[in-house]
Amino acid sequence: MAQRRAILSRTTPTVALALLAPLSLSACGSSTGLSGGADTLRVMDYYADQPDKGIYAKVLDACGQQNGVTIKREAVAGPSLIPKVLQQASSRTLPDVLMLDNPDLQQIAASGALAPLSDFGLKADGYAKGVVDASTYQGKLYGLQPVTNTLxxxxxxxxxxxxxxxxxxxxxxxxxxxxxxxxxxxxxxxxxxxxxxxxxxxxxxxxxxxxxxxxxxxxxxxxxxxxxxxxxxxxxxxxxxxxxxxxxxxxxxxxxxxxxxxxxxxxxxxxxxxxxxxxxxxxxxxxxxxxxxxxxPLGGETWTVPQTGNAQRQAKAAKVVACLNSDKNQLSLAQQRQTVPTKTALMDRFAAEQPRMKAFTDQVRNARARTGExxxxxxxxxxxxxxxxxxxxxxxxxxxxxxxxxxxx
Amino acid sequence: MADVLRRAVRAKGRTVPITDSAPAGRKLGRLGKRGRRGQSHLLFLLPALAYMVAFFGYPVVKNVVMGFQHYTTTTFYTGQAPWVGLANYRAVISSSVFDKALLNTALFTVGSIAGQFLTGLAIALFFRRRFPLNGVMRSLLLLPWLVPLIVSSAVWRWILDQDNGVLNRFLGALYLVQDRPGWLTSTSLALFAVIVVNIWIGIPFNVAILYGGLQDIPEELYEAAALDGATGWRAFRHVTWPLLRPVVSVVLVLGVVYTVKVLDVILGLTNGGPANSTQTIASQSYQLSFQQFDFGQGAALGNILIVISLVFAVLYLRANRRAVEQ
Missing domain, CATH: 3.40.190.10 (Periplasmic binding protein-like II)
Incomplete structure (x- = not known):
């Protein structure tokens, strides 16, 4: 029997793929995301390594505090983020705040799993055009990206x-x-x-x-x-x-x-x-x-508010996303993580303060998003x-x- | 389970239905007893059956269905996957990569199996002799099995690097090559290099099973053969090989099924490149599903691979049954 089992597991290579799929059927209620009040927000990102992990822990906690919520953060390894998001999308257990690599945003937004940020009164005024393009799907803004990078x-x-x-x-x-x-x-x-x-x-x-x-x-x-x-x-x-x-x-x-x-x-x-x-x-x-x-091309990650079905928590989540994108946080993240702030008004100041980031900062003004077109x-x-x-x-x-x-x- | 199977086989061999020999009067009672026993047999089977249905049946069926659907990231959220009939199969088969991937899968499988089996057999035969440190060395041979594949592929990438890799440095120092060959960067060598690495990974499996098979051959047979003048090659040809054959067929068929679907080695070494020269059906299926998010097409390719594996799985089961009968 053992041998038989071994062989069967070998005949089904793409079964791993199918193992993901069943979750779409078992998307039954009782998801943890819906329960509870709005005093704790679940956050998911892929900054699993230091120093990024610590940098974001700090800024997320500060933004949580500012909005009267506790942040429960999960940092997964880069390659497992999308599989995890798909799994959570089908079981309706998406976090309250979700970070996505910017070229993945439209893919996820197209599924309907993300809330348009205009619902919460957020706009991307003053951001570099390419950055906004990456976070926009069918004319609606779904994410705000505090910092970017390029080559x-x-x-x-x-x-x-x-x-x-x-x-x-x-x-x-x-x-x-x-x-x-x-x-x-x-x-x-x-x-x-x-x-x-x-x-x-x-x-x-x-x-x-x-x-x-x-x-x-x-x-x-x-x-x-x-x-x-x-x-x-x-x-x-x-x-x-x-x-x-x-x-x-x-x-x-x-x-x-x-x-x-x-x-x-x-x-x-x-x-x-x-x-x-x-x-x-x-x-x-x-x-x-x-x-x-x-x-x-523009790199970097954008922050989104998934459709969790709890309006109160979504509103709080949007506030946290806005906080991550405040002028102060954009500059501090850019400086700590060798990235470029996405608001054009901040770029001159940033390039002057960080001379070795000047070449990147200057290019970002005309940069394009990979998914823009x-x-x-x-x-x-x-x-x-x-x-x-x-x-x-x-x-x-x-x-x-x-x-x-x-x-x- | 195996016991039941064997009994069924034996009964079939005799072709005498057991119930026929029972006197008419006692037939009913015996049938009831047998029915109860059948039921308890069934109960014992249940856990295994449930396991198979949940972890093999459902995913396979789901994968087959997915192959006929337009299954994308959106499906995960909305649950909607429009039926597209054979469109996915048409798309993957008409893609220019398919022929290449199919050929590469065949070359990769045949090359890997031949290399693994011959080297494995040679090593297993060598370790049949008694010599000091035999056990230690045999356990060391299992090392490739113990190292995580992602680690060993990273190390192989360094070894095979064109400019600074150990292999090219070594060959250069011996004046064996003039230009440094691009083991992983030339379209003509990459598949060969990937096969060699996969052979290295597969040797422990072949040695372990073949060595086990060799242990089962009684020493007396060799002594008797030696008396008749059969030693060395002739002993191998007339004693070892015929007695090892059932094990050999098992190793080969398992090896094929195991190799057709190899993914991690290819992803770790070349990711299917350069220019698709190491792209196999498995790696292409992975790319379609998890990099291009076209789960329907990925599943379609995966199903083609499952059918290929299934052919060999059936061969394996037949070989296995023959081995049991012998």
């Missing part, structure tokens, strides 16, 4: 000085600088092009800055952006391993001195700062032609984009052909 070009000051190279601002400069900086074991530039959404995320600044668009990726503009990446790998300025690197791997290479520049984000600062001998700077992502403006169809488009990148980088297909192939599915 920039990191460079090793010592290596650039030694080679007499200035931080590049255009694609042409980027190519020649990367080439010049490549010597021996060291590559000129590191970026991440894995077969995941991370690969797509890293490519977007190049695609968008050149006028490419996710609706149809089989365009000459997107092809030219991809050609830049292909050229960098082809002439040896970037490692062939970029197709298997995640952003953390690119960061390791940069920190170890194996790459003179890299495309990465401010969340790497704490890791890079641990290496005392490393002197680095950050500039904006190089643009196709001089005087262009880089168009970068396609909404919940974004995952399919993102898959096509990374597939095309990988095909062009590894199989010698021309970028135009690789993109066409991916677009046609």
């Amino acid at each position: 920039g070009l990191f460079y090793n000051k010592d290596m650039l000085d030694k080679a007499g190279v200035k931080p590049p601002t255009t694609w042409a400069e980027l190519k020649s600088a990367a080439k010049k900086l490549t010597s021996g074991k060291r590559y000129g530039i590191a970026f991440a092009a894995p077969a995941t959404y991370e690969g797509t995320w890293q490519f977007l600044p190049f695609m968008w800055s050149n006028g490419g668009d996710e609706e149809d990726i089989a365009t000459p503009r997107t092809a030219r952006a991809l050609q830049l990446w292909v050229d960098l790998v082809k002439d040896g300025s970037a490692s062939k391993s970029v197709v298997s690197w995640a952003q953390a791997d690119a960061n390791d290479q940069f920190a170890a001195g194996n790459a003179a520049m890299m495309i990465n984000g401010p969340w790497q600062f704490p890791i890079l700062d641990k290496k005392a001998s490393l002197h680095y700077g950050v500039v904006q992502i190089p643009v196709p032609k001089a005087d262009g403006t880089p168009v970068v 396609l909404g919940k169809d974004w995952p399919k488009a993102a898959t096509k984009i990374y597939t095309a990148i990988q095909t062009a980088l590894t199989q010698g297909a021309t970028p135009a052909k690789a993109l066409k192939q991916a677009q046609d599915g």
Whole structure:
């Protein structure tokens, strides 16, 4: 019998998937979310690691206190947040305040599980446009995002000085600088092009800055952006391993001195700062032609109020979300977590106070949301984009052909 | 359960219905007794049946149904999943990735099984001999089994790294290769590398089962064979192999079912890349469901995989029954 059982469990790989599903049937009453008064709010987010975990514990507790509620917080690991949200959506046990990665918001809002924030009188006036786009579904605002982040070009000051190279601002400069900086074991530039959404995320600044668009990726503009990446790998300025690197791997290479520049984000600062001998700077992502403006994707998480059916608690939850987004908290979160406040009025002050965040802050003003255009169809488009990148980088297909192939599915 | 099965098999073999031999007068009473015993048999079966229905029957049925539905994140909240007939199957089968994934699944399975089985058998035969530290070394062999897969794939990623990986450093130092091969980054090598890692993971399972099978072969047979002049290869060919065959078929079929659905190794090493060169049906199903949130299409692919596994599961059950009969 034991053997038999073992074999059956092996024949049903996607059963894990189905195990999630039954919950949609057993979505029967008596959910814990409905009971009780409005003096305790359940909060769920994915800041499960320090220092983020502690930073948010503090600000959440303060916001709770300010609104006369106790915060009962659950921080889950990043990858298990969405499965957990789906499970709770079907059993009607969603928390009172829910954090979502910004590209997931429309997906969840489309299901009807979130309450429009206008119900509670919340607006996103004064926020950067891209940030609002990410938190909006069918014209309604469902989330408020206190801080955001994006990508920039990191460079090793010592290596650039030694080679007499200035931080590049255009694609042409980027190519020649990367080439010049490549010597021996060291590559000129590191970026991440894995077969995941991370690969797509890293490519977007190049695609968008050149006028490419996710609706149809089989365009000459997107092809030219991809050609830049292909050229960098082809002439040896970037490692062939970029197709298997995640952003953390690119960061390791940069920190170890194996790459003179890299495309990465401010969340790497704490890791890079641990290496005392490393002197680095950050500039904006190089643009196709001089005087262009880089168009970068927005990262970060947005805070929502799920439909729990308890109006009183929802109102309190909305107050907590508003509190997380107060000017003071935006600035304090941005400063503690190496992120950028989302209210444009705060950006100048923030960039002046945090010089190394300037390049990121300046880019955020024109940044785009990944889901701004396609909404919940974004995952399919993102898959096509990374597939095309990988095909062009590894199989010698021309970028135009690789993109066409991916677009046609 | 096994006992009941065996009895049924034996009864079938005899083809003599037991009740027929009973005298007419006592037939009724005996039937009642047998009926009661049947009922108590059924009671003993109940927990197992309930378990199977709840944890295998329901999910499988649910998964089959999901394959015919437009099942998205919205479904989880609203409970509504519109029926779309065969649309999901059409979509996944006509996708350009499907052929590649199917071929990769086949290559991955055949390559892994061949490698695991041959290496496993060689190691099991080696450990049949008596030598010092035999037990210690045999238990060390189980290590790959004990390390969480997510950890071992991270370590393998470092080993196989193109620029700084141990393997390429080693090969380079021996002047065995000129350019550093991109084990995980070249479309022609990635599948091979993933298979090798999966072989490494599967060896302990093969060794454990085959070693157990070898222990069951009586020593006297080898002594008798040796008297007839059969030693070494001939002893293996005429004594070991025929007696090990039932175990071999079990190992192979279980191995196939086990390998077809491998997901964690692929996700950990390449996530299906570069350019889908290590994409299998299992990894594609995972991506559709949990990254693109198209649970209907994911389930459709999953069902195709279940059917493939089922074929081998049936083979396994038949092989198993043969082993019991022998």
